Amino acid sequence: MSGLIALLDDVAAISKVAAASIDDVAGQAAQAGAKAAGALIDDAAVTPKYVHGFHASRELPIVWKITKGSIFNKLVILLPVALLLSAFAPWLITPFLMIGGAYLCFEGAEKIAHLFIHTDRHDSEKHIHPDGDGSALEEERVAGAIKTDFILSAEIMTIALSTIPAEDPLWMKALILGVVAIGITVTVYGAVALIVKADDVGVHLATDRRGLIAAFGRGIVKVMPGLMTTLTVVGTAAMLWVGGNIIVHGLDSLGWSAPYDWIHHQALAVAAAINHWPGAVSWMTTAFFDGIGGLMLGLVLIPITTGLINPLLQATVLPLLAAIKSLFAAKPES
Secondary structure (H helix, E strand, O other): HHHHHHHHHHHHHHHHHHHHHHHHHHHHHHHEEEEHHHHHHHHHHHHHHHOOOOHHHHHHHHHHHHHHHHHHHHHHHHHHHHHHHHHHOOHHHHHHHHHHHHHHHHHHHHHHHHHOOOHHHHHHHOOOOOOOOOOHHHHHHHHHHHHHHHHHHHHHHHHHHHHOOOOHHHHHHHHHHHHHHHHHHHHHHHHHHHHHHHHHHHHHHHHOOOOOHHHHHHHHHHHHHHHHHHHHHHHHHHHHHHHHHHHHHHHHHOOOOOHHHHHHHHHHHHHHOOOOOOHHHHHHHHHHHHHHHHHHHHHHHHHHHHHHHHHHHHHHHHHHHHHHHHHOOOOOOO
């Protein structure tokens, strides 16, 4: 009997440890997801354009294809790479994080630059709105969305990895990254699915219903263009703020603290001058200067990225990713 009681005590102790570990994983995953908000908003803002122009019946299937590609990017490619980095080269996490931050700055600055300078890339994208009934075109759009998602997913996973304590065991890091990958993917592409179908829902309610429901449907149709514009603006601002913040903190951790110290000093000075809600004022001031720094860096990176980095990626990294995916997609011969 005493042996059985001891065994039950051990099981209870193990259960407590497991429950605490699950809570720890969930808490750290939530923290990591919050840190990746800038890339998450950008992902949700960018993806709907890949569905535009297709028949309504193909919109959700296309979003589902992109979702599966995003899960593949995060769990099959990026998660093992992140774990290898954590185990064998943790010193590379900060430089990789800064590379991702620089990419966010580039994307945000390019969106703003496009308001004043119409590039060939954006002009070509703007005029590609065919009827959308070709399977080849659909696959091309999906492939383009998954490539864009890979870069954003790499940034999300690197940000998530940087928030996990170095002393955590490898299995816990894998669990946290897996929860972040699935949670963010479901959140982003669930939101995308709602966005792309909102117009159809609004039209259906406005035409097939009466009274308040019909008015609600008409309201959805009217609000959606403004919502998409707002989402784009917020996404662009978030990219510049998060990207600039990553660069400033990365430089500080690598030994150059001047930008971080200057912004911190300005934030304290503005908060003291206003003398109300010091925490919120300090945060907004920091975000403002991080965003300005991100915009300046992004403008510098536009010619470098379009003229050198993008062609290099097209010639090396993207064919390698395509080869990896084809290995997993290959069907064994019967």
